[in-house]
Amino acid sequence: MSQHPSPIQDLINTFRTLPGIGAKSAERIVFRLLSLPKAERETFAKKVASLDEGIQACAECGRYDTATPCSICANPRRDRTIICLVAEPQDILAIEKTGDYSGVYHLLGGVLNPLEGITPEKLRIEALINRVKRPAPKIREIIIATNPDMEGESTALYIARLLKPFSILTTRLARGLPLGANIEYADEMTLGSSLKERKKI
Amino acid sequence: MSQHPSPIQDLINTFRTLPGIGAKSAERIVFRLLSLPKAERETFAKKVASLDEGIQACAECGRYDTATPCSICANPRRDRTIICLVAEPQDILAIEKTGDYSGVYHLLGGVLNPLEGITPEKLRIEALINRVKRPAPKIREIIIATNPDMEGESTALYIARLLKPFSILTTRLARGLPLGANIEYADEMTLGSSLKERKKI
Numbered sequence: 001m002s003q004h005p006s007p008i009q010d011l012i013n014t015f016r017t018l019p020g021i022g023a024k025s026a027e028r029i030v031f032r033l034l035s036l037p038k039a040e041r042e043t044f045a046k047k048v049a050s051l052d053e054g055i056q057a058c059a060e061c062g063r064y065d066t067a068t069p070c071s072i073c074a075n076p077r078r079d080r081t082i083i084c085l086v087a088e089p090q091d092i093l094a095i096e097k098t099g100d101y102s103g104v105y106h107l108l109g110g111v112l113n114p115l116e117g118i119t120p121e122k123l124r125i126e127a128l129i130n131r132v133k134r135p136a137p138k139i140r141e142i143i144i145a146t147n148p149d150m151e152g153e154s155t156a157l158y159i160a161r162l163l164k165p166f167s168i169l170t171t172r173l174a175r176g177l178p179l180g181a182n183i184e185y186a187d188e189m190t191l192g193s194s195l196k197e198r199k200k201i
Numbered sequence: 202m203s204q205h206p207s208p209i210q211d212l213i214n215t216f217r218t219l220p221g222i223g224a225k226s227a228e229r230i231v232f233r234l235l236s237l238p239k240a241e242r243e244t245f246a247k248k249v250a251s252l253d254e255g256i257q258a259c260a261e262c263g264r265y266d267t268a269t270p271c272s273i274c275a276n277p278r279r280d281r282t283i284i285c286l287v288a289e290p291q292d293i294l295a296i297e298k299t300g301d302y303s304g305v306y307h308l309l310g311g312v313l314n315p316l317e318g319i320t321p322e323k324l325r326i327e328a329l330i331n332r333v334k335r336p337a338p339k340i341r342e343i344i345i346a347t348n349p350d351m352e353g354e355s356t357a358l359y360i361a362r363l364l365k366p367f368s369i370l371t372t373r374l375a376r377g378l379p380l381g382a383n384i385e386y387a388d389e390m391t392l393g394s395s396l397k398e399r400k401k402i
Contacts, residue, residue: 004294005267007256011248019229025221027291032220034252034265034290035310045250047212049243051235055208064235066206089235090228093205109236 008034060131062107062124064089072104079103080137085128085144085159087111087152095145103143106131111151112158125159132166141169148175209235261332263308263325265290273305280304282341286329286360288312288353292346304344307332312352313359326360333367342370349376 003009008030015026033041057063058070065071072078072092082103086092092105108123132139144159146152160170176194177186186194204210209231216227234242258264259271266272273279273293283304287293293306309324333340345360347353361371377395378387387395 002294002298004290005256005265007248007252007254008265011252014245014248019233020226021222021230024291027294028220028289029222030252031265031290033249034256038253041252042250044215045246047208047215048234048249049246051208051212051231051242052239053208055206055235064206064209064232088229089205089232090225093203093228097203 057107061105062109062127063092063105077102081140083128083131083139083142085142085146087146087155091145103141106142108146108155111146111155113151120158123155125162128159129162132163132168139166139168141171143171143173145173148173258308262306263310263328264293264306278303281338283344284329284332284340284342285344285346288347288356296346304342307343309347309356312347312356314352321359324356326363329360330363333364333369340367340369342372344372344374346374349374 012026012030015021015029054066055064056068058065058073059068060073063070079102083106084101084103085106087108087110089107095101106128110118110123112118142163144156146156156172163170176197213227213231216222216230255267256265257269259266259274260269261274264271280303284307285304286307286309288309288311290308296302307329311319311324313319343364345357347356357373364371377398
């Protein structure tokens with residue numbers, strides 16, 4: 001026996017395609033599901049199947065919400081002249097939770113990664129340029145909030161270059177030591193950034 | 202906005218109840234599911250809902266399989282006088298993959314954990330005692346293969362005590378250094394066990 005019975009192995013393989021789930025987690029998840037009462041498993045399945053019901057991508061920012069324009073784009077108290085550009089939907093909630101941002105968003109839907117076939121056309125870059133081109137609201141600033149890793153940085157640079165002709169202020173999230181960090185263990189790049197961008201107190 | 206739109210948040214919360222999935226993984230998984238074509242999401246849901254179709258717990262060992270008795274219990278080449286006692290279904294496949302075991306299994310369905318309400322009646326302990334009591338096949342040995350952690354150890358001790366009156370050889374998986382381990386970093390208990398149980402070469 002080198003595999004589980006087929007319906008079990010089949011679902012294990014499906015779970016493994018989801019982000020952050022490896023072979024062992026998938027096994028544990030599937031056996032947990034199998035141990036649930038049938039009704040509970042069916043409720044779970046139903047939630048997955050009907051996930052998109054009543055949910056749509058906002059025509060403006062691309063964010064998933066129960067209406068379009070989404071609750072953020074439709075909110076008159078949000079500054080529609082500042083756009084924060086994020087890679088993934090969950091990044092929006094992370095930024096909202098800071099309570100420090102009152103502009104609107106634009107969801108890219110990923111970062112450039114030519115090796116995995118993620119080319120500019122696969123992302124919502126054209127939609128961003130269209131937003132920028134419109135006469136009103138006149139965009140003042142675009143904050144590029146991709147992750148500070150290789151793909152995030154190259155995506156930021158690519159988009160910053162595309163935005164150049166529009167003479168809009170293009171910014172990037174600050175880099176530096178995170179709260180609670182230990183200087184001794186900080187990587188050179190982060191420590192270097194935090195030195196170069198040191199602030200007067 | 203401190204939460205995702207409700208169908209999204211609802212499924213995130215459901216995923217968080219599964220083993221090994223935290224808040225961030227659940228978010229990433231749900232947004233991945235949302236980005237899939239509807240048909241793919243529905244196939245996934247269907248696999249979850251129909252997971253138990255054609256699957257049943259073996260009446261003998263408790264293992265999930267497409268038939269009862271399961272393919273292991275029904276296999277005439279397996280030694281039915283040796284039972285390997287495991288906590289979780291996935292442990293069976295792990296042991297099978299070693300190729301070093303030709304006896305049969307008994308699935309406990311967990312380990313004792315009174316704080317979480319896992320008492321002896323919640324596990325398949327009575328079924329084990331019934332197997333042991335039967336005149337044929339006469340059980341020669343029970344290998345207790347629970348994890349070498351606190352719950353696993355106390356479960357092993359509890360069951361070993363229950364088995365005492367039957368005068369069956371009761372064994373436990375050997376403890377020692379895992380392959381590729383570094384003596385310098387081994388914990389004292391493991392290193393101690395590997396010293397006490399050292400082997401002549």
